[in-house]
Amino acid sequence: GDSVIQMQGQVTLSENDFLFINCTYSTTGYPTLFWYVQYSGEGPQLLLQVTTANNKGSSRGFEATYDKGTTSFHLQKTSVQEIDSAVYYCAMREGNMGYKLTFGTGTSLLVDP
Amino acid sequence: EAAVTQSPRSKVAVTGGKVTLSCHQTNNHDYMYWYRQDTGHGLRLIHYSYVADSTEKGDIPDGYKASRPSQENFSLILELASLSQTAVYFCASSGTGDSYEQYFGPGTRLTVL
Numbered sequence: 001g002d003s004v005i006q007m008q009g010q011v012t013l014s015e016n017d018f019l020f021i022n023c024t025y026s027t028t029g030y031p032t033l034f035w036y037v038q039y040s041g042e043g044p045q046l047l048l049q050v051t052t053a054n055n056k057g058s059s060r061g062f063e064a065t066y067d068k069g070t071t072s073f074h075l076q077k078t079s080v081q082e083i084d085s086a087v088y089y090c091a092m093r094e095g096n097m098g099y100k101l102t103f104g105t106g107t108s109l110l111v112d113p
Numbered sequence: 114e115a116a117v118t119q120s121p122r123s124k125v126a127v128t129g130g131k132v133t134l135s136c137h138q139t140n141n142h143d144y145m146y147w148y149r150q151d152t153g154h155g156l157r158l159i160h161y162s163y164v165a166d167s168t169e170k171g172d173i174p175d176g177y178k179a180s181r182p183s184q185e186n187f188s189l190i191l192e193l194a195s196l197s198q199t200a201v202y203f204c205a206s207s208g209t210g211d212s213y214e215q216y217f218g219p220g221t222r223l224t225v226l
Binding site: 034049101 | 144146148153154155157158161171172203205207209213214215216217218219220
């Protein structure tokens with residue numbers, strides 16, 4: 001079945017550091033890939049959607065790309081700020097599987113001021 | 114603004130008791146979902162629904178039932194609560210077509226003692 005692997009459970013950075021989070025996916029279909037962000041005490045919210053391999057999505061200073069060859073997708077930000085401290089989830093929708101999403105296990109980002 | 118609300122926001126239940134978690138959306142969305150969130154597991158889909166009076170099993174449906182009496186309302190029912198069902202539960206809704214964004218509620222923290 002479909003799966004999404006998110007290996008980095010916790011990341012601690014200082015302000016203005018570079019952020020890079022990576023996920024790998026497995027599916028037999030044509031995926032649409034997402035990044036969701038969850039701030040403390042809230043539900044997750046969509047950060048980025050990436051629908052075309054090797055094309056970038058961008059929002060709030062974050063960029064996302066995916067590589068069909070290595071079945072991986074990445075979230076990055078050049079200069080993180082303390083307000084970016086949150087949990088980041090990668091997620092995948094398989095092409096013909098309705099609107100269900102498969103989520104990774106989440107990366108907890110802590111940015112020290 | 115689109116909104117998903119959940120009630121209660123937190124609950125303490127006894128083992129073997131019945132628990133009902135409620136979700137209401139004003140997004141006019143066809144799809145609604147119930148997820149549980151656990152440390153190390155991320156978000157896992159329990160049940161979902163794409164039309165009133167119909168529900169579908171997600172990835173971890175055992176021990177849970179769902180009910181969708183109207184487009185706006187979706188409930189998660191634990192007939193015999195167990196310790197292993199202690200978690201944070203999120204409801205979400207999404208539309209159809211090219212927009213796959215899921216809108217999440219604020220979550221319900223359930224503790225089973």
